[in-house]
Amino acid sequence: MARPGGPGRSIIQLGRSRRSGGLSRAGWIAIAAGIFVLSLLVRTCVSGGDGQEASGAPPQVASPTPSLTATPVHFDAVLQQLTGFIFPIRGACIPDADSVMPNAPRTYRNGVHEGVDFYDELSCATVTRGTNVMATRDGLVTRADRDYRPLTRAEAANADSLPETLDRFRGRQVWIDHGADGSGRRIVTRYAHLDSIEPGTVVGQRVRAGQVIAHVGNSGTPESLDQPNAELHLHFELRIGEGFLSQGDAPDVVRRAYARLFA
Numbered sequence: 001m002a003r004p005g006g007p008g009r010s011i012i013q014l015g016r017s018r019r020s021g022g023l024s025r026a027g028w029i030a031i032a033a034g035i036f037v038l039s040l041l042v043r044t045c046v047s048g049g050d051g052q053e054a055s056g057a058p059p060q061v062a063s064p065t066p067s068l069t070a071t072p073v074h075f076d077a078v079l080q081q082l083t084g085f086i087f088p089i090r091g092a093c094i095p096d097a098d099s100v101m102p103n104a105p106r107t108y109r110n111g112v113h114e115g116v117d118f119y120d121e122l123s124c125a126t127v128t129r130g131t132n133v134m135a136t137r138d139g140l141v142t143r144a145d146r147d148y149r150p151l152t153r154a155e156a157a158n159a160d161s162l163p164e165t166l167d168r169f170r171g172r173q174v175w176i177d178h179g180a181d182g183s184g185r186r187i188v189t190r191y192a193h194l195d196s197i198e199p200g201t202v203v204g205q206r207v208r209a210g211q212v213i214a215h216v217g218n219s220g221t222p223e224s225l226d227q228p229n230a231e232l233h234l235h236f237e238l239r240i241g242e243g244f245l246s247q248g249d250a251p252d253v254v255r256r257a258y259a260r261l262f263a
């Protein structure tokens with residue numbers, strides 16, 4: 001960064017050398033130019049010297065607050081507020097396969113998987129029809145599909161990705177609201193493809209972490225139409241506002257985020 005004053009002083013001296021005792025017209029122009037250059041230098045230093053002044057961008061004001069793009073929002077800022085969670089299935093672990101983790105490519109659901117699938121033998125626990133599903137944190141039940149209508153063949157053949165279509169592919173569900181994060185976004189867990197729901201899991205009811213709320217099934221999967229024992233698994237989502245935890249992150253970042261969530 002240039003020292004303010006250095007270049008300006010030399011221009012003033014240059015103007016005086018033309019005629020002793022006073023300044024020439026060229027000297028005054030040189031002084032004005034020097035002051036202008038000085039003001040530019042000072043402003044550039046204040047803005048961090050990033051050269052944005054020259055490109056015509058608005059002046060940047062130095063701030064101790066890091067910019068949003070520099071902060072790993074998904075992993076740190078949000079996760080710090082996501083405490084007290086447990087696995088939804090007793091003895092479960094984070095699956096090794098990226099294909100069952102958030103952001104994995106899907107031909108439906110807007111192109112990506114938005115949660116974690118807990119399958120038998122892939123998640124350290126026995127997962128079969130009727131396996132207990134637990135609330136992952138204290139919260140308020142906001143959805144419990146007690147009068148669930150099974151997926152039809154026409155719905156299973158539906159290739160669009162409209163929200164109502166995608167919702168049908170999640171089958172029988174329970175949603176639990178866990179309050180808001182620091183930005184006012186709702187933190188909600190979704191439990192999908194359920195076979196049945198516990199009597200105490202009612203909309204408006206408070207549940208505790210570890211409370212059995214439902215049981216594993218394969219509702220909502222196309223396989224459920226013809227193969228009752230196929231695709232038995234729990235699809236678990238952690239929603240934050242309109243998005244989901246670790247949305248758009250690389251697989252290793254996603255894995256660390258969910259491991260920390262359930263730690």
Ligand SMILES: [Zn+2]
Pocket residue numbers: 113115116117234235236
């Ligand atoms: Zn899933």
